[in-house]
Amino acid sequence: MAIESEENQGDEMETTAAKNSLSDITAARLQKQPGNSALGVGLEARGVHAWFGEKHALANVSLDFWPGTVTALIGPSGCGKSTFIRTLNRMHEFIPTAAMAGEVLLNGEDIYAPGVDVTKIRLKVGMVFQKPNPFPSMTIAENVLAGLKLAQLKVENKDDLLEECLERAGLWSEVKDRLNTHGGALSGGQQQRLCIARALAVRPQVLLMDEPCSALDPGSTLRIEETISQLSSSVTIVIVTHNMQQAARVSDYTAFFLSDGGPGQMIEVGSTNEIFSRPKDERTENYVTGRFG
Amino acid sequence: MSTIEKVPTPSPRKPWAATPIDRAKTAGILAAAIVVSVIVLALTPLSGKLAFAAVFFVAYLIIDFAVSFAKAGRAAAVDSVFRGLVTTAIAIAVMPIISILVTVWIRGHHGLHWTLFTMDMHSNSFTDPVGQGGLLHAIIGTFLLVIVAMIISVPIGILTALYLTEVRGRFTRPIEFLVQAMSGVPSIVAGLFIYAAILIPFTKTVNGIQGSLALAILMIPTVARTSQEVLKLIPEDLREAGVALGGTQWRSVALVVVPAARSGLITAMILGVARVAGETAPILLLTGGSGTKNFNVFSGSLGSLPNYVWQAFSAGTPESITRAWAGILVLLVIVVILFTAARILGNRKVGKK
Amino acid sequence: MFNGFSTLKTQGMHFLTSSNWQAVVSDSGQIDPKASHFGIAAMLVGTMLVAVIAVVIGVPISVGAAIYLTFYAPEAIKKIMVSAIDLMAAFPSVLFGLWGFFVLEASGEYWAKLLSKYFSWIPFFKLPAPYVTRSPFIAGLVLAVMIIPIVTSISREIFSQTPLDRMQAAYALGGTRFAMLRAVAFPYARSGIVGGIMLGLGRAMGETVAVYTVLNIVYQVNWHILFSAGGNVASMILLKFGEASPYEIKALMAAGLVLFILTLIVNSLANLIVSRTGKSGR
Numbered sequence: 003m004a005i006e007s008e009e010n011q012g013d014e015m016e017t018t019a020a021k022n023s024l025s026d027i028t029a030a031r032l033q034k035q036p037g038n039s040a041l042g043v044g045l046e047a048r049g050v051h052a053w054f055g056e057k058h059a060l061a062n063v064s065l066d067f068w069p070g071t072v073t074a075l076i077g078p079s080g081c082g083k084s085t086f087i088r089t090l091n092r093m094h095e096f097i098p099t100a101a102m103a104g105e106v107l108l109n110g111e112d113i114y115a116p117g118v119d120v121t122k123i124r125l126k127v128g129m130v131f132q133k134p135n136p137f138p139s140m141t142i143a144e145n146v147l148a149g150l151k152l153a154q155l156k157v158e159n160k161d162d163l164l165e166e167c168l169e170r171a172g173l174w175s176e177v178k179d180r181l182n183t184h185g186g187a188l189s190g191g192q193q194q195r196l197c198i199a200r201a202l203a204v205r206p207q208v209l210l211m212d213e214p215c216s217a218l219d220p221g222s223t224l225r226i227e228e229t230i231s232q233l234s235s236s237v238t239i240v241i242v243t244h245n246m247q248q249a250a251r252v253s254d255y256t257a258f259f260l261s262d263g264g265p266g267q268m269i270e271v272g273s274t275n276e277i278f279s280r281p282k283d284e285r286t287e288n289y290v291t292g293r294f295g
Numbered sequence: 296m297s298t299i300e301k302v303p304t305p306s307p308r309k310p311w312a313a314t315p316i317d318r319a320k321t322a323g324i325l326a327a328a329i330v331v332s333v334i335v336l337a338l339t340p341l342s343g344k345l346a347f348a349a350v351f352f353v354a355y356l357i358i359d360f361a362v363s364f365a366k367a368g369r370a371a372a373v374d375s376v377f378r379g380l381v382t383t384a385i386a387i388a389v390m391p392i393i394s395i396l397v398t399v400w401i402r403g404h405h406g407l408h409w410t411l412f413t414m415d416m417h418s419n420s421f422t423d424p425v426g427q428g429g430l431l432h433a434i435i436g437t438f439l440l441v442i443v444a445m446i447i448s449v450p451i452g453i454l455t456a457l458y459l460t461e462v463r464g465r466f467t468r469p470i471e472f473l474v475q476a477m478s479g480v481p482s483i484v485a486g487l488f489i490y491a492a493i494l495i496p497f498t499k500t501v502n503g504i505q506g507s508l509a510l511a512i513l514m515i516p517t518v519a520r521t522s523q524e525v526l527k528l529i530p531e532d533l534r535e536a537g538v539a540l541g542g543t544q545w546r547s548v549a550l551v552v553v554p555a556a557r558s559g560l561i562t563a564m565i566l567g568v569a570r571v572a573g574e575t576a577p578i579l580l581l582t583g584g585s586g587t588k589n590f591n592v593f594s595g596s597l598g599s600l601p602n603y604v605w606q607a608f609s610a611g612t613p614e615s616i617t618r619a620w621a622g623i624l625v626l627l628v629i630v631v632i633l634f635t636a637a638r639i640l641g642n643r644k645v646g647k648k
Numbered sequence: 649m650f651n652g653f654s655t656l657k658t659q660g661m662h663f664l665t666s667s668n669w670q671a672v673v674s675d676s677g678q679i680d681p682k683a684s685h686f687g688i689a690a691m692l693v694g695t696m697l698v699a700v701i702a703v704v705i706g707v708p709i710s711v712g713a714a715i716y717l718t719f720y721a722p723e724a725i726k727k728i729m730v731s732a733i734d735l736m737a738a739f740p741s742v743l744f745g746l747w748g749f750f751v752l753e754a755s756g757e758y759w760a761k762l763l764s765k766y767f768s769w770i771p772f773f774k775l776p777a778p779y780v781t782r783s784p785f786i787a788g789l790v791l792a793v794m795i796i797p798i799v800t801s802i803s804r805e806i807f808s809q810t811p812l813d814r815m816q817a818a819y820a821l822g823g824t825r826f827a828m829l830r831a832v833a834f835p836y837a838r839s840g841i842v843g844g845i846m847l848g849l850g851r852a853m854g855e856t857v858a859v860y861t862v863l864n865i866v867y868q869v870n871w872h873i874l875f876s877a878g879g880n881v882a883s884m885i886l887l888k889f890g891e892a893s894p895y896e897i898k899a900l901m902a903a904g905l906v907l908f909i910l911t912l913i914v915n916s917l918a919n920l921i922v923s924r925t926g927k928s929g930r
Binding site: 370371373377378380382383384387389392394395398402472475476479480481483484487490491566569570573574575576579580601605608619620623626630631634638 | 709711717721729735738740741743746823825827853857886901904912915918
């Protein structure tokens with residue numbers, strides 16, 4: 003799978019880097035193709051429903067996430083995108099009134115099957131949240147490796163892993179001299195990249211991102227979009243976003259969600275190009291052309 | 296490609312909830328631990344309930360760890376053991392409550408009879424058989440003491456809270472410190488303080504109002520702090536609305552904030568009362584404990600429930616001890632009623648906590 | 649508001665000699681002021697001893713219970729348990745005293761015999777004579793039960809404010825519940841819990857009636873906590889007050905002052921720590 007990804011030279015000037023990479027991202031994306039790859043079979047959702055107590059929040063979502071791709075979930079607020087993404091790594095169940103139906107297959111096996119070890123699933127399907135949440139009581143290095151400690155994983159060379167993850171997250175050059183300081187001094191964008199590095203340390207197959215840039219400034223946002231592009235060759239990415247331009251920049255496939263007062267549903271899915279230029283459903287067209295939402 | 300297929304909606308499930316298999320597994324581990332404990336007790340010189348409990352505890356943890364480790368690895372095993380530990384902790388924490396309630400009932404209900412509420416002790420002694428004499432003086436005494444304490448402490452407490460939340464003047468830090476200092480005062484020190492400040496120089500004898508003063512010292516911090524919490528919860532807009540309507544700050548506080556916080560403030564009051572209703576030490580020092588009904592707070596010793604219990608206990612005979620337990624039963628019932636009232640009121644207003 | 653602390657102080661200052669803690673053991677003498685001297689060292693030791701026992705036993709239980717209530721308890725029984733524990737905080741101390749006397753004496757004797765049987769190589773637990781009832785150990789147990797509601801309640805408040813987003817991050821990384829607690833909840837709550845523990849300590853130090861009922865108050869330093877002798881400052885004051893001459897009363901005042909200052913220090917520190925946690929939340 004040939005991916006064009008320009009190496010980022012670790013420029014301190016975010017704006018210059020941003021200007022260069024817009025075209026890089028688009029170019030990279032055009033080259034991607036779905037299909038078999040070393041990543042395994044991938045993640046598939048089949049007929050997923052979600053409830054919060056009596057309220058039916060999500061209905062009948064079936065979606066495949068092909069390895070090595072970036073899929074964006076778009077739609078207006080409250081249509082169930084975040085709920086859906088949380089059914090993919092079994093975070094939905096933390097809400098006391100939560101219930102679900104359907105299957106989510108990871109490498110062909112339902113993650114909700116009885117007897118499945120949920121912590122192992124979350125190692126394979128990682129998550130980055132809207133608000134950066136590094137652990138304040140840990141140093142940068144400890145943060146990145148936190149996942150290993152949490153899951154009690156043994157790794158031979160921690161330093162190599164540390165460098166690799168920070169490098170992949172696009173943060174290495176900025177923090178390599180202060181790995182043992184606390185994460186509090188980092189900017190919002192840096193914190194979020196730290197969280198990405200942290201998520202990568204446990205070697206997930208899939209990385210879920212719930213509006214990862216909505217709390218960040220545009221410069222950081224672009225940095226992270228670059229990171230996403232570079233990562234997608236080794237990790238399948240699913241990103242929920244409110245920002246349609248971001249979806250257009252970053253993703254290979256886009257799924258449009260909508261709720262008309264009832265449960266959220268997935269209206270249409272297709273390659274990003276098509277969804278934005280030739281959507282098949284009228285509601286999709288209304289949304290992407292900005293008539294509502 | 297629209298997905299408006301009319302597929303029948305499946306029913307919601309919770310696949311993560313504990314399945315019967317999980318429950319059976321836990322039961323199995325418990326059973327195994329029991330078996331192991333029995334064997335260990337049979338083979339070693341350990342014996343008795345405590346030994347069994349200790350061995351069972353250890354056996355359960357070890358077996359639980361082993362099973363979880365075999366199934367899911369070290370992290371899961373540690374997690375499982377920790378869960379066992381905290382569950383034990385809450386079990387131990389709850390046991391005394393049950394034990395206390397049960398004990399009070401068992402030992403005290405023999406002493407319950409109608410005369411408890413109609414007679415006092417002026418013609419009986421504590422060692423008399425249980426049907427004679429009563430608690431009336433003690434109940435009246437406690438009632439009076441508490442009412443006077445309330446009269447003193449509630450205004451002071453609430454005004455202090457108002458000062459700290461609304462006015463926030465120059466004295467805020469010292470007053471806050473003072474309130475905190477007072478809330479840790481041991482009851483006997485409060486008693487000593489009133490003793491030194493009032494009894495020695497002025498009254499030279501026991502009476503009710505001194506006791507109330509000491510109780511007030513203990514009540515004020517509770518009332519002040521709880522009121523402060525309640526007042527903090529009142530949203531700022533309410534205050535601004537009051538002032539915007541043209542009132543001075545004090546007017547808006549009195550007419551807007553206080554009514555809004557009313558039930559919370561009542562809760563604070565009740566909690567303060569519950570706290571001091573059972574205080575013994577200052578009363579022993581300051582109020583004495585007569586056996587007669589005494590409605591005069593300002594002179595003469597007052598009976599009170601804690602004092603009654605104390606005297607009955609000190610008398611030492613089985614009858615008197617039963618009286619003591621009966622007295623505690625009554626006191627406990629009063630405290631429980633107060634506490635429940637405070638809870639209900641508190642929940643009605645804020646809805647959480 | 650309370651300008652009257654000075655009164656207590658004046659009483660106390662007349663007797664700087666009374667605050668002579670170096671005199672290890674003294675008895676309150678008779679009316680002759682010259683022969684008697686008062687020293688509260690024994691009772692101070694007793695206060696700390698009994699309070700420390702209470703904390704050592706009560707705190708792990710309280711913190712564990714708080715963790716259970718915040719992170720493990722099913723919704724259905726959580727409210728009941730929280731109410732029950734808060735209710736226990738309102739129980740009158742004389743109740744704990746009586747309960748301790750009757751209930752704990754019996755089973756406490758059993759525990760103590762066990763402890764002395766297996767642990768007598770630790771000097772604390774030596775039992776020179778078969779008098780286990782009314783020992784500091786039992787008093788410590790009763791105080792432990794008394795401070796459980798307070799420490800549990802404070803700990804629960806603090807734990808329940810653990811930031812949700814960090815908790816979710818820990819779970820999303822594949823952590824078990826315990827792993828999450830270790831990475832997120834414990835560091836967050838640490839200083840607040842310490843504050844709560846100190847508040848419990850303060851309460852245990854000042855408890856009067858419960859200790860009085862349960863302990864056989866003997867005026868001597870007793871490190872063998874299983875042996876029935878000892879006392880704490882508060883209960884000693886109570887004991888002596890009934891029969892005290894005016895001279896003696898002043899000494900008792902001084903003792904009260906000392907107790908007050910001690911508890912003041914502990915409680916102020918505790919409040920400082922607890923409020924610090926609330927603000928920075930680190």
